[in-house]
Amino acid sequence: MNTQPMILSGRGVSAVLGPTNTGKTHFAIERMVAHGSGIIGLPLRLLAREVYTRVVERVGVQNVALVTGEEKISPPNARFSVCTVEAMPRETKVAFVAIDEIQLAGDLERGHIFTDRLLHLRGREETLLLGSATMKSILIQLLPGITIVERPRLSQLFYAGQKKITRLPQRTAIVAFSADEVYAIAELIRRQRGGAAVVLGALSPRTRNAQVGLYQEGDVEYLVATDAIGMGLNLDVDHVAFAQDRKFDGYQFRNLNPGELGQIAGRAGRHVKDGTFGVTGRVDPFDDELVERLETHQFDPVKVLQWRTEKFDFSSIAGLQRSLDAAPRVEGLTRALPATDQQALEYLSRYPEISDITDRPERVEKLWEACALPDYRRITPAQHADLIQSLYFDLVRRGTVNEDFLAEQVRRADRTDGEIDTLSARIAQIRTWTYVSNRPGWLADPTHWQEKTREIEDRLSDALHERLTKRFVDRRTSVLMKRLRENAMLEAEISVNGDVFVEGHAMGQLSGFRFTPISGMEGPDAKAVQAAAYKALALEFEARAARLHASGNNDLAIGSDGLVRWLGDPVARLVGTDHILHPRVILLADEQLTGIARDHVAARVERFVNHHISTVLKPLDDLSRAEDLQGLAKGLAFQLVENLGVLFRRDVADDVKSLDQDGRASMRRYGVRFGAYHIFMPALLKPAPAELITLLWALKHDGLDKPGYGDLIPVLAAGRTSVVTEPSFERMFYKLAGFRFLGKRAVRIDILERLADLIRPLLQWKPGTPARPDGAYDGRRFTTTTAMLSILGATPDDMEEILKGLGYRADSVSAEEAAAFLAAQTGSTATDATAGAEKSDEDGVEEADQASEATGEAEAAPVSAKEAPASDAAPAEATASEQPAEAAEAAEPKPVLLWRPGGRSDNQRGTGRPGGDRRPQGQRNQAPREGGEGRAEGRGEGRRDDRRSDNRGDRRDDNRGKFGGKGDRQDRGDRKDRGPRPERDNNKLQPARFEAKPPRKEKPVDPDSPFAKLAALKEQLKK
Structure with a gap:
């Protein structure tokens, strides 16, 4: 059998090609009615109906026939026929033939029908093929002699990026490729924006026409459709948003190709009005290459047409x-x-x-x-x-x-x-x-x-x-919106920004659910106008309540003033209760919001507030609900929750000392960190939790109007590690914001724990260190380092204030004494610091590591903590020691400060550390720690704590304010570098044995080091 396709010549055939919105269909209608008879084939029954109506308007209903597979209107002696392509005759004698959307000849399902018509159907006088420019090369190949006319788009098309469905502009068509997805999007639009029309290929033409009319007439501002809108439907669409970019083509699920995307996106903008396209929902933003192709209408040419024998x-x-x-034998056709x-x-x-x-x-x-x-x-x-x-x-x-x-x-x-x-x-x-x-x-x-x-x-x-x-349409909302737009027979009008107008007169401002009338209205019609405004607002209140009830959490926010705002307007305020984490919600609404609408608003706001608190303060919420904590751990957790995530270690020293390892481990699982000065939750030191914690405390304690509220969080958000304190601010706000109040400066809690890690190795005993007259040994002194200044973001003067606030005592010495002391330490400082840190880790002192972790987790901690009054005052001894230095400052070089644990400040009062350290000399080898915890849990800590308790009473009476001491404390010796730990038998401390390490070799001093500069200063003073 001969399968050679019979293809008519291309002579007398014109192809008008171009992207969407080039006026091709309009041109074809004009050409057809210019002839005595004609027929035009269209891809959809819906589009055929639209063209039929337009032709009837031109030549009269008695002269036009409509022929589709399901519908036939055939007036006697009709000169023109509007058909679907499938309903077009295989042969005709009319003067004019036009076939629209010929690029569908490449479609896998219907392509062979379009191919058959464009190859074999001709008009006596004129044949017109309409479609995409991608058909140019294949038409020239298959129809020699064809005339190609390319038309530019009448308007421009621009990419608008990705937007949420609820943020899409009005007059938007949202495109999806399944009925379920179309319905889901339309439901969302109804809840959020009043309503949407839907267009699916499975709908009957009459239903689709009615839905399109709903959109075209302005009853709704959104159209949710499948790719059916891409086939020549003339819609008033400003923006096309793709909610899906994959479809089932009858054989498989596949991504849409650029040509298909361009056909749909081209529905945006009509005539000379520009349009935009973009993506929404779960569709990833288009890449730059695809965007350029869609904007410039550059698509891959159609290389083969689907063919079936005629x-x-x-x-x-x-x-x-x-x-x-049978397979075709002509190149460019495929079976x-x-x-x-x-x-x-x-x-x-x-x-x-x-x-x-x-x-x-x-x-x-x-x-x-x-x-x-x-x-x-x-x-x-x-x-x-x-x-x-x-x-x-x-x-x-x-x-x-x-x-x-x-x-x-x-x-x-x-x-x-x-x-x-x-x-x-x-x-x-x-x-x-x-x-x-x-x-x-x-x-x-x-x-x-x-x-x-x-x-x-x-x-x-x-x-x-x-x-x-x-x-899918909220009739009440849509009708109200339509009347406001048309301004026809309106009694009241509400602007976008909430201004309310009645009969052209400004009535007041609508914010959220509260209407504030303007003052000064007079005249007999004033009450009637106000009544009309409230009547109109009643509908608006219900519509707003419906939208708020269906709104997402991103549309709601809690401000620092305790107001809950919806899309920027206040709708409720928070009031403190006995339970600080569960404030009460009071609606801010007029009486016009009543019944179910009011209940919906209240329920939605309360649900958001509870969700927001439980999400932002999740570590605290989880700790409050913890059921696996027992005994002291449970009590400590309760105190931590009551104090909103921060405890001073001195306040719970006995509880921490008595807490066993299992209890500590269970609390750590909830994000609790045991630091040198604080028991805290690093996750709550970030700006968002800190701001919310401060708000909740202020709500309960009437602190919204107290000085300092709302001023510290911006400082924290800037990532400051320490700030200059403001005396007029409520000190509690510093603690709530995650800062430790230390006199003239406040330091972030996690940064203080890092400072403790830096000081700890500097205070460890070194072999051969001479004893001081007061019983302390000179090894327990240190100078501030660059690392300390760096992590605190502080100057040396600031550092002095901070260390005094922590209870350290400054020894004011001459440059010669400082040089001698530091020179003796030069050979071992760095090594000892490293060794001290390693030793701490080897001995199980995990608290230092915990503090470092806390710093990393709290990127920008809050600002607060109300300290006792004495915290900003240096110890009496330190003050006295500095007075001579200040008096001689003008005549002599500024003295050098050597720091050592001193008299107890408020930060350490009652704990014995690190200020007035009351431990035996052999136990003071650890860094100053609040609450009496020198080592990590798990390595005989309980026994060390007991040992300290046994000796503390005698020491307080005889040696208050001293370091080192004599008698029993000297006999116990220092624990640093003395070899193995004392053996214990039946929890009794055995005599310790000491072994001295060999002396370190002197290392050359770096001339650029601070120690070399001190030595040079000493030489200058001698001269």
């Missing part, structure tokens, strides 16, 4: 199947995949009764005609084939379809009850019988059934439109 062999079913399987009709033929050919009855060419042709029945119901191929079999048997045996069978099927579909899916299924069923009634020769009384099925389909379509509108 010469069918009706000699037998097998012969028909062979002809359908189409089996369509619905061919799939039905494959099924029916396997039925013996079909093979037996189809014994002549006429019946083979009739079988092929029956197989063309569209599968509107989207059922399985086998079920669809069974329906075709029933119709075919009737046509062969009776000559027409059994009308009793048809009547029963129509009767089942003639019901308007049910929801959207039920009505859609009935419409699909009635469309099948509408198609049957329009097939020539299939029914004895086709006119009756055409009218009957059309009536039922219209009734079902109207019911479906009603259900869609009821579900």
Whole structure:
């Protein structure tokens, strides 16, 4: 059999190509009505209906026919026909022929039909092909002599990026590719923006027209649709947003190609009005290359067209199947995949009764005609084939379809009850019988059934439109918005920013749910105007309540003033209760917000407040709900929650000392850190938790108006590690914000723990260090280092203030004494610091590591902590020691300060450390630690604590304010570097044995080091 396609010449054929919005369809209509007769083929029944209406307006209804698979309007002597491409005749004698959207010739499902028409259908005088510029090369290849006319887009198209669905501008079409997704988006738009129209390919043309009209007339501002809107529908769309970029093409799920995206995006902007496109939902933003192609309409050319033979062999079913399987021999054409009709033929050919009855060419042709029945119901191929079999048997045996069978099927579909899916299924069923009634020769009384099925389909379509509108459009909100836009018969008007106008007069301001009338209104009509305003506001209040109830958490916020704001407007305020983490919510609304609407607003705001607190303060919330904490751990956790995540270690020293390792580990699992000065939760030191904690405390203690509230959080957010304190501020706010108040400066809590880590190795005993006259040894002194200044962001003067606040004593010495002391330490300082840190780790002192972790976790801690009054005062001894130095400052160089643990400040009062350290000399080898914890838990800590308790009473009476001491404390010796730990038997301390380390070798001093500079200063003073 010859499968060479017969292709007519391209001479006399014109192709008008270009992107969307180039006026191609309008041009074709103008050309058709300029001829005496014509026919135009369109890709969709909906579009055919639109073009039919436009042609009727030009030449009159008696001169235009509408022919689709399901509808036929044929006035006698009609000169023009508007058809779907499938309904176009294979041959015609009209003067003009036009085929729209010819790029669909490459479509896998319908492409072969478009290919057949553009290759074989011609007008006597003019043939016009309309489509994308991607068809240019293939048309030139297949139709030699064709005239190509390229038209530019009338407006520009721009990429607008990614936006949330609820943030899309008005007059937006949102595109998805499944009914479920379309309905879900439309439901969201209804809750957030008042309503949306929906357009799906599965809807009947009447329903789609009604939904499009709902959008075009301005009843709704959003259209949610499938790619059906990409096929020439003229819509007033400003923006197209892709909520999906994958679709099922009948065979597989795949990403849309740039040409398909461009066809849909091109619906934005009509005539000379520019449009935009973008993505929304879960679709990733388009890459730059794709955006450029869509904006400039540069797409890959169509290289092959789908083709199926136009010469069918009706000699037998097998012969028909062979002809359908024939491949083209012309380059640029490819055999189409089996369509619905061919799939039905494959099924029916396997039925013996079909093979037996189809014994002549006429019946083979009739079988092929029956197989063309569209599968509107989207059922399985086998079920669809069974329906075709029933119709075919009737046509062969009776000559027409059994009308009793048809009547029963129509009767089942003639019901308007049910929801959207039920009505859609009935419409699909009635469309099948509408198609049957329009097939020539299939029914004895086709006119009756055409009218009957059309009536039922219209009734079902109207019911479906009603259900869609009821579900996806808030009529009250949409009508109000429409009237405000049109300003027709309006009694009241509300502007975007909340200004309320009645009959053109300003009435006041609407903020949230509170209306504030303007003052000074007079006259007899004032009350009536105000009543009209409140009447209009009642509708607005209900609409706002519905939107607030459906709003997301991103639309709500809690301010530092305790107000809950929705889209920037205050709708509620928080009031403190006995439980600091559960404030009470009081609505800020007028009396016009009543009933269910008010309950919905209150419930939504309360739900947001509880969610916000439990989310931002999740570590604290989890700790308050912890059920696995027992005994002291549970009590300590309760105190930590009551104090909003920060405890001074001195306040719970006994509890911490008594807490066993399991208890500490269980608390650490909830993010609790045991530092040298504080028990705290690093996660709560960040700006957001700190701001919320400060607000909750202020709500409970009437602190919103206290000085300092709201001023410290911005400092914290800037990442400051220490700040200059303001005496007028409430000190408690420093603690709540995560800062330790230390006189003239406040330091972040986690930074203080890092400072303790730096000081600890500098205070450890070194072999050969001489003892001081007061019993202390000189090894327990240090100078401030660059690292200390760096982490604190402080100057040396600031550092002096901070160390005094922590209870350290400054020894003011001359430059010679400082140089001698530091020179003795030069060879070992760095090594000892490293060794001390390693030793701490080896001995199980995990608290230093915990403090470092806290610093890393709290990137920008809050600012607060109300300290006792004595915290900003240096110890008396330190003050006295500095007075001579200050008196001689003008005459002598500034003395050097050597720091050592001194008299107890308020920070250490009652703890014995690190200020007035009351431990035996042998136990003071650790860094100053509040609460009496010198080592990490787990390595005999309980026994060390007991040992300290046994000796503390005697030392307090005889040696208060001294370091080192004599007698019992000297006998115990220093624990640093003395070899193995004392052996314990039955929890009794055994005598310690000491081993001295060999002396360190002197190392050369770096001339650029501070020690070398001190030495040089000493030499200058001698001279």
